[in-house]
Amino acid sequence: MHKEIWVHGVCPHDCYDTCSLEVLAEDGQIKRIKGQVGHPITRGFLCFKVNRYLERINHPDRVLYPLRRTGPKGSGQFVRVTWEQALDDIADRLQFIVAHSGAKAILPYSFAGNMGVLSEASMDRRFFNAIGASQLDRTICTASASAVLGRMFGQRMGPDPETLPKARMILLWGTNPMATNVHQIPLLDEARQNGARIWTVDPLKTETANRYQYHVQLKPNSDAMLAMALGRYLIDHELYDHDFVARHASGFDQYRAAVKPWSLEAAAQQCGVDPALIEQLALNLATVRPLLIRPGFGMQRQQNSGLAVWAVAALSVLTGSFSDVAGGLLLSNGDAFGLNWNRLTCPDLAKTAPRIVNMVQLGQALETFGIEALVVYNANPAATAPDQSSVIRGLSRDSLFVVVHEQMMTDTAQYADYVLPAAMSMEILDLHVSYWHRYVQLNMPATNPAGEAVSNTEFFRRLAHAMGLTDPALRESDETLIAAALDTDHPYLDGITLESLYRDPVQKLRISANLRPYVDTPIMTSDHRLHLEPIGELKVGRDVPGRYHFLTPSRRETIKSSFANLRSFEQRSPFPELLVNPADAQREGWLEGQWVRVHNDRGETDLKVCMSSMPAPGTVVSYAVRWNRAGEGANINQLTSQELSDFGGGATFYSTRVDIEKKGW
Ligand SMILES: Nc1nc2c(c(=O)[nH]1)N[C@H]1C(S)=C(S)[C@@H](COP(=O)(O)OP(=O)(O)OC[C@H]3O[C@@H](n4cnc5c(=O)[nH]c(N)nc54)[C@H](O)[C@@H]3O)O[C@H]1N2
Ligand SMILES: Nc1nc2c(c(=O)[nH]1)N[C@H]1C(S)=C(S)[C@@H](COP(=O)(O)OP(=O)(O)OC[C@H]3O[C@@H](n4cnc5c(=O)[nH]c(N)nc54)[C@H](O)[C@@H]3O)O[C@H]1N2
Ligand code: SF4
Ligand SMILES: [Mo]
Numbered sequence: 166m167h168k169e170i171w172v173h174g175v176c177p178h179d180c181y182d183t184c185s186l187e188v189l190a191e192d193g194q195i196k197r198i199k200g201q202v203g204h205p206i207t208r209g210f211l212c213f214k215v216n217r218y219l220e221r222i223n224h225p226d227r228v229l230y231p232l233r234r235t236g237p238k239g240s241g242q243f244v245r246v247t248w249e250q251a252l253d254d255i256a257d258r259l260q261f262i263v264a265h266s267g268a269k270a271i272l273p274y275s276f277a278g279n280m281g282v283l284s285e286a287s288m289d290r291r292f293f294n295a296i297g298a299s300q301l302d303r304t305i306c307t308a309s310a311s312a313v314l315g316r317m318f319g320q321r322m323g324p325d326p327e328t329l330p331k332a333r334m335i336l337l338w339g340t341n342p343m344a345t346n347v348h349q350i351p352l353l354d355e356a357r358q359n360g361a362r363i364w365t366v367d368p369l370k371t372e373t374a375n376r377y378q379y380h381v382q383l384k385p386n387s388d389a390m391l392a393m394a395l396g397r398y399l400i401d402h403e404l405y406d407h408d409f410v411a412r413h414a415s416g417f418d419q420y421r422a423a424v425k426p427w428s429l430e431a432a433a434q435q436c437g438v439d440p441a442l443i444e445q446l447a448l449n450l451a452t453v454r455p456l457l458i459r460p461g462f463g464m465q466r467q468q469n470s471g472l473a474v475w476a477v478a479a480l481s482v483l484t485g486s487f488s489d490v491a492g493g494l495l496l497s498n499g500d501a502f503g504l505n506w507n508r509l510t511c512p513d514l515a516k517t518a519p520r521i522v523n524m525v526q527l528g529q530a531l532e533t534f535g536i537e538a539l540v541v542y543n544a545n546p547a548a549t550a551p552d553q554s555s556v557i558r559g560l561s562r563d564s565l566f567v568v569v570h571e572q573m574m575t576d577t578a579q580y581a582d583y584v585l586p587a588a589m590s591m592e593i594l595d596l597h598v599s600y601w602h603r604y605v606q607l608n609m610p611a612t613n614p615a616g617e618a619v620s621n622t623e624f625f626r627r628l629a630h631a632m633g634l635t636d637p638a639l640r641e642s643d644e645t646l647i648a649a650a651l652d653t654d655h656p657y658l659d660g661i662t663l664e665s666l667y668r669d670p671v672q673k674l675r676i677s678a679n680l681r682p683y684v685d686t687p688i689m690t691s692d693h694r695l696h697l698e699p700i701g702e703l704k705v706g707r708d709v710p711g712r713y714h715f716l717t718p719s720r721r722e723t724i725k726s727s728f729a730n731l732r733s734f735e736q737r738s739p740f741p742e743l744l745v746n747p748a749d750a751q752r753e754g755w756l757e758g759q760w761v762r763v764h765n766d767r768g769e770t771d772l773k774v775c776m777s778s779m780p781a782p783g784t785v786v787s788y789a790v791r792w793n794r795a796g797e798g799a800n801i802n803q804l805t806s807q808e809l810s811d812f813g814g815g816a817t818f819y820s821t822r823v824d825i826e827k828k829g830w
Contacts, residue, residue: 229616312813340461406485471812531559
């Protein structure tokens with residue numbers, strides 16, 4: 166009998182928008198995926214990527230059965246085995262390592278391949294806590310910003326993005342929503358129609374910078390200086406909100422001393438920006454309300470990220486921007502949800518303090534820390550981690566046992582001893598929150614998993630069982646895990662339970678959109694003040710020399726390496742591109758379509774020249790990231806560095822310098 170069902174889904178990918186989906190399954194096959202029309206953020210449309218999702222679900226690269234390596238590491242030669250064979254062997258190997266070297270020789274590596282609460286951090290954390298493995302510090306994306314916001318505000322929470330159309334001055338700082346946050350665009354457009362001024366601060370003239378009025382095209386990694394100059398100007402001209410600062414902030418005197426060296430002229434020179442434009446921005450910040458400062462993660466992949474986030478966030482305090490509904494600072498709403506992470510991840514299962522490995526330095530860890538087993542899920546580090554040669558050297562080491570739980574035969578999976586098949590979100594149950602909007606959503610399965618694929622939670626339940634671990638926490642079902650996540654008396658989650666989500670799978674946090682963070686809500690720092698104290702000193706020029714600054718921001722058609730194996734993407738964008746300013750091209754004699762070798766002392770990769778007015782002279786761009794298999798075993802992360810940012814141990818992908826040689830055609 167023909168059976169057709171529509172099911173509520175949630176887009177699981179690492180994206181601000183966390184869209185609400187309607188998924189049609191016919192006879193156990195996914196046939197259509199639509200954006201939910203009634204969802205106030207999703208508004209019935211999806212992005213370039215998820216509009217092509219059937220191609221991803223049915224992709225020939227999909228891993229459907231457990232596989233064991235038969236050829237040399239990285240050769241991609243595998244044979245199908247049963248789940249039982251794979252689990253027995255993996256359990257034996259891990260137990261041997263625990264017995265002979267200690268569990269700290271086992272390292273998990275995961276990020277946000279699936280952002281479902283269960284898929285991202287639940288049974289996996291319990292499993293690694295229970296065996297006492299090394300712990301991964303998941304720093305690759307937001308560490309600098311999270312650390313600074315934690316120190317200044319006590320939490321990551323800003324205004325409700327649905328209030329955005331009420332803002333009259335919007336400052337998009339280091340973010341490109343036309344590619345990365347497309348559901349913000351209708352809100353920004355509405356604000357503009359309502360008369361808002363929209364500024365972007367970005368070293369690139371992005372699609373977003375082109376769409377709105379004012380663009381400050383500063384040099385990469387110069388944000389702290391620009392923001393300090395804006396702060397000094399507001400203080401020098403008595404344009405800051407004395408009352409707000411006196412009532413809510415601490416550290417004003419230290420702040421004033423720190424910004425003192427940064428006159429408009431000094432900053433203008435360092436940032437490569439007209440001082441008159443900085444002054445215009447300062448006057449807009451001082452006078453137009455409501456003021457929303459909306460930094461993105463792109464501004465904190467630099468050596469001075471911590472200082473930059475501090476200096477930009479300080480402007481939101483200095484201007485008293487939180488006093489207005491729709492005003493304030495919205496970098497992340499990640500802490501608004503108040504889930505019970507302790508119940509979910511069970512840190513108490515760990516008997517000893519674990520060794521902590523910063524994921525930005527995966528290459529170093531694999532090469533030098535005595536790691537003997539690596540378990541990868543929700544991530545593709547062979548393509549996405551910095552200093553790729555170091556990562557690949559580590560992954561190629563014969564004495565390293567590598568297990569990869571994946572949906573696709575990725576560049577990382579190619580190095581595995583075992584590849585285990587991972588289910589897609591349309592095949593599993595999960596709970597979703599967002600780092601931008603304020604909806605809690607339930608993702609329900611529309612079909613059974615393809616082949617022998619299993620969810621992340623089921624993978625770790627099976628692994629725990631195979632290792633003979635008996636703690637009941639390692640056996641809990643997905644429904645129990647969701648109930649555990651929601652088991653909290655946090656007022657924002659009042660009445661949101663698994664049962665209520667089954668009835669109504671999209672529920673807004675119980676916070677009024679008119680509640681002003683830090684004005685109407687308690688400030689979660691220890692002394693309940695917003696901290697303006699500087700977090701450190703400006704550091705300059707720590708990277709290797711190189712003639713060009715090399716930026717690798719998010720690509721519209723992929724999410725990092727996810728979607729980059731889709732034929733529709735490969736057809737649209739068949740070659741790895743290097744966007745160059747025509748003035749640089751003319752001086753260097755580069756021609757459109759010509760191959761160039763881009764290199765520094767960490768590595769090299771070949772890219773095709775594409776003239777573009779997006780970068781200023783001196784900066785070149787290639788979007789993140791293609792699969793290595795599409796580029797002779799390498800991609801742009803050959804060039805990026807394992808160096809950490811100044812605060813929070815974050816990544817410094819965008820502080821890369823390179824030299825460029827002509828190659829031919
Ligand atoms: N289509 C698509 N969407 C995505 C992703 C994707 O890969 N593709 N990735 C997802 C993920 S993992 C994340 S973390 C978010 C990130 O999304 P965003 O917050 O938008 O951040 P990025 O794309 O990293 O970079 C945004 C901008 O920062 C600029 N930038 C680079 N260096 C500097 C600097 O020194 N100062 C300033 N002011 N700007 C700088 C870049 O030129 C770029 O235009 O997007 C998510 N959404
Ligand atoms: N050069 C450069 N490099 C960058 C960046 C940059 O801007 N420039 N950005 C960095 C940033 S912000 C980030 S967040 C990282 C992201 O880097 P990664 O975390 O490696 O992200 P993806 O490339 O999206 O890989 C996610 C993988 O998870 C798999 N996956 C999806 N769902 C599931 C699931 O349910 N279970 C399992 N087991 N696997 C699943 C997908 O198939 C995919 O292969 O990249 C970083 N790398
Ligand atoms: S990737 Fe982002 S914009 Fe696209 S469907 Fe998913 S959540 Fe929505
Ligand atoms: Mo990210």
